[in-house]
Every structure is written in structure tokens, then in C-alpha cells.
Amino acid sequence: MRTTLRDVARLAGVSPKTVSNVVNGYLHVRAETRVRVEEAIVALNYRPNLSARNLRLGRTGVIALAVPELDVPYFAELARHLVAAADALGWTVLVDQTDGVRERERQVIGGIRDQLIDGLVLSPLALTAADLAERTDATPMVLLGERIHRGPADHVLIDNVAAARDATAHLLGLGRTRVAAIGAQRSAAGVTARMRLRGYRSALTAAGIGYDERLVAPTPQFHRAEGAAAMAELLDAGARPDAVFCFNDLLALGALRTLAERGLGVPDDIAVIGFDDIEDGRFSVPTLSTISPDKRQIAGCAVDLLHRQLRTGAAGRADADGGPQEVYADYRLIARESTGASTPPVRSVQAAQAAQAVQTVQTVQAAQAVRSVQPGRALPSGSSSPSDPSTSAVSPVPPAVPGTPSI
Numbered sequence: 001m002r003t004t005l006r007d008v009a010r011l012a013g014v015s016p017k018t019v020s021n022v023v024n025g026y027l028h029v030r031a032e033t034r035v036r037v038e039e040a041i042v043a044l045n046y047r048p049n050l051s052a053r054n055l056r057l058g059r060t061g062v063i064a065l066a067v068p069e070l071d072v073p074y075f076a077e078l079a080r081h082l083v084a085a086a087d088a089l090g091w092t093v094l095v096d097q098t099d100g101v102r103e104r105e106r107q108v109i110g111g112i113r114d115q116l117i118d119g120l121v122l123s124p125l126a127l128t129a130a131d132l133a134e135r136t137d138a139t140p141m142v143l144l145g146e147r148i149h150r151g152p153a154d155h156v157l158i159d160n161v162a163a164a165r166d167a168t169a170h171l172l173g174l175g176r177t178r179v180a181a182i183g184a185q186r187s188a189a190g191v192t193a194r195m196r197l198r199g200y201r202s203a204l205t206a207a208g209i210g211y212d213e214r215l216v217a218p219t220p221q222f223h224r225a226e227g228a229a230a231m232a233e234l235l236d237a238g239a240r241p242d243a244v245f246c247f248n249d250l251l252a253l254g255a256l257r258t259l260a261e262r263g264l265g266v267p268d269d270i271a272v273i274g275f276d277d278i279e280d281g282r283f284s285v286p287t288l289s290t291i292s293p294d295k296r297q298i299a300g301c302a303v304d305l306l307h308r309q310l311r312t313g314a315a316g317r318a319d320a321d322g323g324p325q326e327v328y329a330d331y332r333l334i335a336r337e338s339t340g341a342s343t344p345p346v347r348s349v350q351a352a353q354a355a356q357a358v359q360t361v362q363t364v365q366a367a368q369a370v371r372s373v374q375p376g377r378a379l380p381s382g383s384s385s386p387s388d389p390s391t392s393a394v395s396p397v398p399p400a401v402p403g404t405p406s407i
Contacts, residue, residue, distance in 0.1 A: 003044045012040040062092045063119040063306060066108045068100035072222070072250070073278035074295075075123065078144075081299035082121060089307060091118075100125035111137030119306040124148065140309035142302045146191045154305040155326045156298050160192060163291045163331050164199025165206075167245050167273050170289070170333055172207045174271055174340060176243035179204070180215040182230045182255060183222060183247025196247045196275065214239050222247060227254025235262060242270060243339075249274035249281045252288055256338070272338040286337030294330040301327050 005023075009016045014033060021029050022037040029037075040046075065082055067075040083093045094117060098104040105127040108120065119140040124147045132151050143155045171179050181200045185193035201211050214237065217230035227246055231254065234241060246252035252274030259266055266272055266286055274281060277292030305325065335341040 003046045005046070007044055008037065008040045008046050011044060012036045060116060060118055061090060062094055062117050063121065063303075064094045064096055064108075064117045066096040066098050066105070066120065066122045068098055068123060068125050070095070070097050073280060074248070074276045077278065078123075078295050078299060081296045082303060085296075085300045085303040089303065091303075098125075102126035102128075102131070106131055109135050109137065109141065111139060118310060121302045121306065140306050142305045142309075144298065144302060146195055150324075150326060152324060154309070154324050156301045156305070156329060157326070158293045158298070158329050158331045160195035161199040161202065163275070163293075163333075164196035164245070164247075165203045166199075166333050167275065167291050168200045168203035169206070170335065170339060171243040171245060171271055171273060172203060172209070174243065174267075176241075176271055177209060178212075178215065178239075178241045179209075179243045179245060180217065180234055180239065180241035181245050181247070182217045182219060182227055182234075182251050184216050184218040185220070186218065193247055200245055215241055219247075219251065222251055224250050224254035224257070227251030228258045229254070231255035231258035232262075235264075243267075244270060244272050246272065246274045249276045249278045249288060249290055252290070252338075253280060253284060256284060256286075256288070266338050267340045271340065277334060281336070284338075289336045289339040289341065290334050292332050292334050294332075298329045301329060 005016050005019050009019045012019065012033075014037060018029065018033060019037050019040075022034050023041075063086055065079055067079065070076060070079070079093075079095055086093045096108065098108060105122070105124050108122060109127070109132065117139060119142075121142050121144060123144040125145075127147060129148050129151050132148060132153065135152075141153045143151065143153050144157065146157055146160055149155070168179060168181075179200075181197060183193055184190075184197050197216070204211055215234070217234050219226035219230050227250060230251070231244070234244075235258070244252075244255055246255055252272055255272055256266060259270055259272070264270055271289075273289040273291075275291045277290045281288030281290050305327070
């Protein structure tokens, strides 16, 4: 026989209405009562009728995730984590691809699917603050990434300037003095690239090394082919770096290909570090050192912010009484073979992920990320971000990212 809401209420010693309040995530239930109800739900293996609940609340139980490119591993891995976080709330995720085109992103925020979804998580590349200001759709929304700082919507990102500074400092710490950068972009959409270039320059300044534009290779996109071509251009121009910071892992994988074709050793001749910690980097030869954003935490925070917006009815803001939240997720530096760290053989993806979990420097449990928006790191609208342009160009490196070797 199917367990009913009344069965849960009887075991927990509360009214059916209280059980309903817990299931629907209402905030006014006392903590001890909530625990009792949740324990009864687990004990009886109760499964709420989500269709009935959504119909009653006027919701679909579906949220959307819109990203620029699904064939970029970072976004695919992020989508996997977001689907898992949404599933914990009984939500289904509709995944959309914008190709980073402004008009497509405008359509997404304009309510093109407002009859289908309860909320939107968007990683924009071309959208502007003016586009958001003109938005009339009331669907709850959370932004991801570096585009549109301190806008009208809740926002989850990492400190790209600090992370890029750490990556460059890692190379400098190996005794390398001619550190190149691959991935600079001059387009208006290249906010991420500009932040990572700023971090790169900051690390050089801190080390007393002058900025040499000949060591900076722009790329139109962050793909393998562009990384391979940029590495070839640096070598053909006679720049001959002894280390390279690539602004994402795909660029780094392309650079590794060119270096192998030219007969140059990594890291003996040229050390290489990337950014994003995609799975391919754990299996490349050599394995790729990288900056690893906490994708699980980013996804969990985004889903939690949407959940809060749905509970408070404040579209775009989890805090109905305050401004939009800007949440900085954790990252860590992983040193692998491409910068001289020894990497044990990887027997399976699960083994690699388990080893990473053990050596995580900045640990944040997935459940914690879903329940709360990283206490102490959520910045109200108008606050300075960790790498606000108004602050000093050389700011302290976060102490919890030492670049511990791992796989």
C-alpha cells in the first residue's frame, strides 16, 4: 500500500498540514518539527505526489539551464551537477544552448518558455545590463559566470582574477620567468578572458616581472584548435616561453598538441596550466595542471537561489527584502604532470574523483551548497567583489589554494 501524507503525520506526531509545509519547503516550520517530519518521511519511504503539488502551486516542476555551448566540457559537467541538485528538489531541468548570441540570450530571459518553466539559470556571454533592465518576465532567474556584475538578478561565479593569479604564481614558483598567456580576448563578450588576463598580470607584477605583450596570444574562442594555433604562433614568433597559462583547459589541450608536434617536452621545456578541470585533463599526456572551480557548489548555489526566489516570490532575488545576491564559489589549484607533479595512474573516473575529493583544499559539502548560499561569501548588490577593479591590482592570494598535487 502506498504511504500517504497522513501516515507521515501520524508517525511524526504532527498534523497533515505540517507535513505538507515541510514537503513544500515553507520556512515557518520549527527546526525540531521539520527534523521529525523528515525522519518520518525517510522511515516510511514517502514519495510526495509532485504533479498534484505543482498543480496546486501553479508550477510545472521544470527549470531551464541555458549555456553558450553544450560541447564545451565545462558546461556539460556543470549541467550534470545542476541536474543532480534540481533532482533533489523534485525538479526537471530543460537544457538550452544559446551559442553566446545576444539575441538568443535576450529571447531566453524574455520569457520565451515562461509557460513551461518555474525558473531559469543562465550563463550569458553577450547579454548586457541594459537587456536585463528591460526584462519584464517575472520568472525567477539566476546568472552564472562573469558577465553583468552586480546586475538585477542573483549571480553565482568564482573570483577569476584571484584564480588566474594563482595559476600564474604556480608557474612562477617553479622558477619560470617567461610565462605566456593564451586566451586573451578584446571583444565585449570577453569578460572572463579580461579577468584572467588581469590576474596573470597581477602575478607578474607581484613577482617583479614586467608584462611582455609578445607573450600574450589572443584567441577568438576557447577551443582546442585556437589553443594549438596560438601555441604555434608564440613559437613561430620566437617568443619561446618557458611556461604557458591557458585561459581554459581546451586551449591547454590544444597547446599540448602543438608542443608535442614540435618535439618540446612538457614540463621540462615548457610547463602548462589550464583552467576549468575538465575530465579530459586527467587523462591527457601529460596530465594537465589546472584551476578547478567547484562546479558542484556553483550548481547547488544556483538551484538554492532559485528555490528561495520561488518561496519568497521575488523574481531574480532570493532575498525579497534586499538586493540581488552575488555568490563567490570556491576553486582550487590542482598540480599535475604538466607542471612537474607526479600523477598516480588513474584506474577509473570514480577513483580519480575520489582522490580529488580527499585532497580538496577548500571543502564545501554538496548538501551545504544546496541548503545555503555559502555563508560569508554572498555579497549584496553594491558590495565590492573579491577582485573588484577598484581595489589594488595586486591583492593577497587566498591562502586556501596552495596548489596541492592531486589527480
